[in-house]
Amino acid sequence: MLLDLAGVVYDGDTPIAGAVAAVERLREAGLPLRFVSNTTRSPRHRIIAQLAALGVEVADEELLTPALAAVEWLRRHERQPHLLVHPDLEAEFSGLRGGNGHAVVVGDAGEAFDYASLNLAFRELIAGGDFLALATNRSFKDADGQLSLDAGAFVAALEFASGRSPIVLGKPSPDFFLSALADLNCDATDAVMVGDDAESDVAGALSAGLGAALLVRTGKCRPDDETRFDPAPTAVVDDLAAATEWILKARRAETDSGDAP
Template identity: 85%
Template sequence: MIRAVLLDILGVIYDADTPIAGAVAAVERLRRAGLPLRFVSNTTRTPREAMIEQLAALGIEVTDAELLTPARAAVEWLRRHECRPHLLVHPDLEAEFSGLEGGNGCAVVVGDAGDAFDYAGLNRAFRELVAGADFVALATNRTFKDADGLFSLDAGAFVAALEFASRRPPVVLGKPSPDFFLSALADVNCPAADAVMVGDDAESDVAGALRAGLGAALLVRTGKYRPGDETRFDPPPTAIVHDLAAAADWILNRAAA
């Protein structure tokens, strides 16, 4: 039986600033059923406060504890390892790392930097890695669906370039890291086997969740989904559903009474 639900945001609840049809009502139905919800996003361009405000504008109230982002995980990792960050992230995200300048070591932190992904920035990060800095990737997604409706390069390609050049594998803190999924369940008193993930990325959301031990992972045909995604990665989705509304139907039919 399902006792907790993890939801991706971009591509599942909204695209750009537009809610996906039926998504807001689906979230409300899951809440009314008493299921703990956690919103787990790999978005690394938007600060968490802005994400919470955007969801609220759509009619979905999300508490700070209910939203998990790679940036929050990175801040905790940097504090735990007493590292100051060398940031290669989107300028809008830099404020989330304030107050961490005094660490004993250094860690290169890479997210989706957008236009900040230029040669000079990548080379500075590379030189820090060669000099011995730790290597932290907020996420390794290949692509994302941009505001114009087309696919754009995500952080994964740039993380791979730095890994290739430096011969240093990164610590990945967002999806598909098993720790990221499990940390979402840490305060809901739910074993991974009783939780379900809903996402539009068959690799990071779905296969990642199943490898982390979640009992089910649903792939929606919205957002970045493309026909055939369900067969491209292993393990495959537990089910493929049209959208979050259909996912809610699937979940509620299997939820604990």
């Protein structure tokens, strides 16, 4: 089971109705969970503390973020990061000492997105630096309840200007989904993703080979989102509580048919 966080488990600092109980119900059913978030503004420790304050206990190894994937990539390729990320996220990249060149790392930098910072990143790219995008989401639900520009627009601007295609480390990268499943002893075809983003969460998961992906109507989901991207959701449900009911019902049907692992 892979669960998105913002828009699925919580909305800002408030748990979505029924979400905390739904997570507990999934755990009680014995389903292994991974929380896969494309947030690139908050460090991992803050996300885990936020969840704990909402009543959801998450172990460090249960949370996968694009920043974690980026740090692993930078270490593996021995690159020094040139960061265009939110100031709160910079500490996640401390201690990296790459000796084989630079890599531009782009996340949701928020107010730090300005001409000077974008131009510096552009110059690094045309000088040969690697291009890492933490995520390519088009929008996110902001604190005022409205949609705001996410990192994808700025990644696209740098891609256009430099003529370079980024390595995408978060959703919808297939590697991101599959790495989340790697230590769960779960085949991709047996896994289910639950998210509020029809493109990155749902179509991304299905394109990565997951057996099912459910779109919840909470968070940033908008009417007709289920028709805008391919592959389409396996099902569209009201919220995580309804997704949990769908998952457990499907599991019971598999058990009754003898197909459950």
